[in-house]
Amino acid sequence: MLTGSRQTRDGTDHLVLTRRLGAPVEDVWAAITRSGRLALWFCTWTGDPTTGRVEVRWVFEEDMPGEAYVIDACEEPRHLRVRSVADDPTQVWTLDARLDSADGVTTLTFAQVLTEDVDVREVGPGWEYYLDRLEESVRTGEVSTVAWEDYEALAEEYAVLAQG
Incomplete structure (x- = not known):
């Protein structure tokens, strides 16, 4: 099921996805910023x-x-904004994560800047997949087992979103 929407923020189009996680904000922050926790669902970082x-x-x-x-x-623990470095400016991705919490539930609002070179039909299903992996890893503390194949069909729904 498609959960992303297209929103304009400060005059720039974004793909925005929201997840509610049954965990304290500090735990979700660790899951999106600490390399060992990120490795359970997405990536690692060095440096x-x-x-x-x-x-x-x-x-x-x-x-x-x-x-x-x-x-x-x-x-910390509310806002992270990063962007990739690329020689080709059309290949730069800007990602923004904002966390709010109440009563032990943390709401993650994740956004990617949309440019004419970012195909929402590809990145939309990809972020659905990764954010569901995040949810599972926060819940279990283990490497996520969410399978990509379950998300490929979302490209058609995101194609409709891309038109609007």
């Missing part, structure tokens, strides 16, 4: 984040080289 830059390696994508990411905002 010194205090420099404002880390090297990201996608764990669940075959044949993906490491990529440099710049940390544009890191306001």
